[in-house]
Amino acid sequence: xxxxxxxxxxxxxxxxxxxxxxxxxxxxxxxxxxxxxxxxxxxxxxxxxxxxxxxxxxxxxxxxxxxxxxxxxxxxxxxxxxxxxxxxxxxxxxxxxxxxxxxxxxxxxxxxxxxxxxxxxxxxxxxxxxxxxxxxxxxxxxxxxxxxxxxxxxxxxxxxxxxxxxxxxxxxxxxxxxxxxxxxxxxxxxxxxxxxxxxxxxxxxxxxxxxxxxxxxxxxxxxxxxxxxxxxxxxxxxxxxxxxxxxxxxxxxxxxxxxxxxxxxx
Numbered sequence: 544x545x546x547x548x549x550x551x552x553x554x555x556x557x558x559x560x561x562x563x564x565x566x567x568x569x570x571x572x573x574x575x576x577x578x579x580x581x582x583x584x585x586x587x588x589x590x591x592x593x594x595x596x597x598x599x600x601x602x603x604x605x606x607x608x609x610x611x612x613x614x615x616x617x618x619x620x621x622x623x624x625x626x627x628x629x630x631x632x633x634x635x636x637x638x639x640x641x642x643x644x645x646x647x648x649x650x651x652x653x654x655x656x657x658x659x660x661x662x663x664x665x666x667x668x669x670x671x672x673x674x675x676x677x678x679x680x681x682x683x684x685x686x687x688x689x690x691x692x693x694x695x696x697x698x699x700x701x702x703x704x705x706x707x708x709x710x711x712x713x714x715x716x717x718x719x720x721x722x723x724x725x726x727x728x729x730x731x732x733x734x735x736x737x738x739x740x741x742x743x744x745x746x747x748x749x750x751x752x753x754x755x756x757x758x759x760x761x762x763x764x765x766x767x768x769x770x771x772x773x774x775x776x777x778x779x780x781x782x783x784x785x786x787x788x789x790x791x792x793x794x795x796x797x798x799x800x801x802x803x804x805x806x807x808x809x
Contacts, residue, residue, distance in 0.1 A: 545571040545572075545641050545643075546570045546641070546643050546645060547570065547572040547573070547637050547641040547643070547644050547645065548566050548570045549574045549630065549633045549637075549644060549645070549709065550647075551578070551630065552575055552576070552577050552649055553577065553578060553579040553580070553590075554588040555590050556588045556590045556593060557804045557805055558649040558650050559594065559649055561796055562649055563593075563594065563597060564795075565652075567599075567604075569658055570645070571603065572603055572605070573603050575594060575604070575605070575606045576607045576630075576632055577606065577608045581741075581745055591606070591608055610632055612628045617631060617708055618630070618710065619631070619708065619710035619713060620710030620711030620713045622712055627710055629711070630708075630710055631709070634709045639705055642702070643661070643665070643702060644701050644702075646699050646700075647699045650732060650734075651730045652731075653676070653726060653727070653729065654726060654793050655794075657676075660723075660726065661700060661723075664721070668719075670718075671702070672714075672717045672718030672720060673698040673700060673714040673717055673719070673720040674699075674723050675699075675720060675723065676699060676724075677692060677693060677695055677724055679694075679728070679729050679788075680732050681730065681731045681734055683733065683772055683774060683806075684806065685801075686771055686787060686789070687774070687785040689776055689784075689785060690786040696712070697712035697713070698714035698715050698720055699714070731802075733776075736761055736765060736806060738805065739761065743757070743758065743777050750777070750778065750779060757777055761774065765806060771787050
């Protein structure tokens with residue numbers, strides 16, 4: 544099977560340095576749409592430059608850096624309209640010979656064995672359209688995570704249909720969808736004080752005072768050089784708190800280096 548990975552991104556250098564070499568090895572096409580939906584501009588952290596300088600000897604990479612949401616009228620999905628439009632823009636460039644679309648966030652990683660297992664799922668079920676995977680969500684560093692085995696967000700994998708306009712976080716609407724719990728997405732959603740502050744203050748405005756306290760506790764823990772902390776999911780309504788994590792990570796991921804870089808700004 545041939546696989547295409549779609550990423551919508553903004554200032555993701557630390558993640559993309561780990562993820563792009565992996566994607567390039569195992570995927571047939573890689574599409575990036577770069578746009579900062581808050582500041583209405585491109586990434587400014589070196590993300591674009593890293594992709595442009597990557598050795599694309601097999602011509603797998605499509606980087607879209609001139610995205611203009613005002614020109615996109617046919618789009619779908621959930622959450623931010625700009626993200627829906629970014630997926631619609633990426634859809635224009637999916638090659639006809641692609642079998643499967645993957646759309647993991649750049650802070651979501653997975654074991655290489657998942658790829659073959661996903662192919663097996665589709666080979667054994669001609670009606671299967673989309674695959675949903677549970678998330679291991681990490682907070683603060685690699686040693687603290689939200690321990691919930693059935694933490695599903697939205698399917699990240701779907702069967703390619705020629706000329707389809709793909710949406711943001713709505714692959715479950717395309718047809719038969721299964722929850723595949725033999726593998727996880729290692730999701731570093733809440734690691735990095737600077738990125739967490741930007742994301743939470745922009746997206747969790749309904750709980751702004753709670754979020755401010757959450758960020759301050761994170762900052763204080765970094766200053767005290769803590770390894771393990773007890774902290775909630777930024778959405779207090781979920782009533783989820785971190786537990787210690789001492790498990791494995793994908794073999795290609797330099798997790799110590801990644802978390803250190805993400806937390807280098809206090």
